[in-house]
Amino acid sequence: MSSSKLIKNTLSLGVVQAVNYVFPLITVPYVSRIIGPEGYGIFNYSTVFVGYFTLLIAYGFDLTGTRKIAKSDGDISAINTIVSEVLSSRILLFFVSALLFVLSLFFFKPIQKDIWTVSILFIGALGTVISPQYIFQGLQELSIFAKLNFIRGLLNLVLIFILIKKSEDYIFLAVLSVFFTISINVFLFIYAFFKFKLSIQLIPIKKSLKIIFEERMIFFSTVVISLYTSTNTIVLGFFADTKEIGYYTTSQSFLNIVNSIIAIPLSTALFPFVGKSFAISKENGINTIKRVMPIVFYLTLGASICLLVFAPIAIRLFYGHKFDQAIPALQIISFLPFIIGMSNVFGIQLMLNLGLDKLFFKVTFFASIIGVVLNIFMSKMWGYIGTAWNCIIIECFVTLVMYYALKRKGIHFIKYSLFSFNAMKGLLKSIKKS
Numbered sequence: 001m002s003s004s005k006l007i008k009n010t011l012s013l014g015v016v017q018a019v020n021y022v023f024p025l026i027t028v029p030y031v032s033r034i035i036g037p038e039g040y041g042i043f044n045y046s047t048v049f050v051g052y053f054t055l056l057i058a059y060g061f062d063l064t065g066t067r068k069i070a071k072s073d074g075d076i077s078a079i080n081t082i083v084s085e086v087l088s089s090r091i092l093l094f095f096v097s098a099l100l101f102v103l104s105l106f107f108f109k110p111i112q113k114d115i116w117t118v119s120i121l122f123i124g125a126l127g128t129v130i131s132p133q134y135i136f137q138g139l140q141e142l143s144i145f146a147k148l149n150f151i152r153g154l155l156n157l158v159l160i161f162i163l164i165k166k167s168e169d170y171i172f173l174a175v176l177s178v179f180f181t182i183s184i185n186v187f188l189f190i191y192a193f194f195k196f197k198l199s200i201q202l203i204p205i206k207k208s209l210k211i212i213f214e215e216r217m218i219f220f221s222t223v224v225i226s227l228y229t230s231t232n233t234i235v236l237g238f239f240a241d242t243k244e245i246g247y248y249t250t251s252q253s254f255l256n257i258v259n260s261i262i263a264i265p266l267s268t269a270l271f272p273f274v275g276k277s278f279a280i281s282k283e284n285g286i287n288t289i290k291r292v293m294p295i296v297f298y299l300t301l302g303a304s305i306c307l308l309v310f311a312p313i314a315i316r317l318f319y320g321h322k323f324d325q326a327i328p329a330l331q332i333i334s335f336l337p338f339i340i341g342m343s344n345v346f347g348i349q350l351m352l353n354l355g356l357d358k359l360f361f362k363v364t365f366f367a368s369i370i371g372v373v374l375n376i377f378m379s380k381m382w383g384y385i386g387t388a389w390n391c392i393i394i395e396c397f398v399t400l401v402m403y404y405a406l407k408r409k410g411i412h413f414i415k416y417s418l419f420s421f422n423a424m425k426g427l428l429k430s431i432k433k434s
Contacts, residue, residue, distance in 0.1 A: 027156075027157055027161070028319060030160070031173070032320055032323065036322060037242070037247060037250070040249060040250060041242035044233070045110065045233060046111065046114065046174070049110075053097040053100065055223065056096065057128045059090065060215060060218035060221070061086045064218050067352070070140075076196070076198070080199050083198055083200070084200050084203050087129075087200065088207075094129050110238065114171075121174045127181035128185075131188075131189075152180050152184060155180075159172075217358060217360075217361050221357070221361045224367070225368070227369075235376055235387070236375075236384060247384050248388065250330075251326045251330035254318075274292075289413045294424055297419065300340075301338045311331045329385060329387075329388040332385070332388040332389055335392065339395045340399075346406060347364070347402050350413060356409075370394065
């Protein structure tokens, strides 16, 4: 796998994520002034809540499936088996999720403020069942995402201006989200089968249950990560009104723009790239990490500094003065792209590719327990500002613990000489030529 293909995949994913957020940035000044902080609060809270069911259905297969396909060396028979196992397992998990979701409608008070919105968003979980992202990721063919998401962004832009006219119309945000999630994943699923000449095999329920059990460590890790990230919003819902939730989730949404254009494409493209390096040898994989670390470091640090400086301008420009109270929250969490970028290298790129799944789980589990307990206290005492501080504290904790856990295992993955200007210049030249 050449470095040039890594850059192509990173740029393709960057375009995908940019489109996902640049088009909404055009609509945000219009939508925010119509639905206000309360509308945003309800929609974003419902989105985070449904995210737990999506997490269960996804079950970490975008990591484990990607890793398996990347190591299959293009063996179609092996890839067919992997795809069939993932699909059958996700179908089973969807039925479990549907049962849990119906029960939550009766017993979870915060979502009862708008059952219609949360129910519509849950339908979008069907898109996760058939999502073929791990196939394209594992085979490192990601350019289709850029083209498809441009079309999605353009259509979504037009439909928002047509459909949203009054404050109650925030429900159309949910309808559009579900429509595009399902239709795009259906198309990509069919496209993958024709492009890679795949075929589905019948997987017995017993085998699916076995796979779910075998992949539990990565799933539990994604769950505990969610406990100290998205659970912040859920906990805040017990102590704050929809306006405060709107301020906090607005700051998170804007942060996601930066993460989705820089951090997420880097992580998604790097995982199979680094995985192939580790498949050659442990030493080769660690050397690859040493080479990409400075790129991740400078890109995410630069993004965080820009976010801190331009937070007031960005919030007022895109959301209006009604959302001024979201500015301090965004400034507090502005260094998350940098912190998460580092923890991604330590955890996803290194620990998982080295097979240290249990260590990864232990670190994230310990952090999630501290995060949830601290968040209850801070959200109750200081509202959404306390939630923002909790978010940055826990992410720093995770990153530092991962770093020291790897060092204790004798894994040396940072070469400081590569961080100099001349070294970076030479590295970029070598990548361009390769």
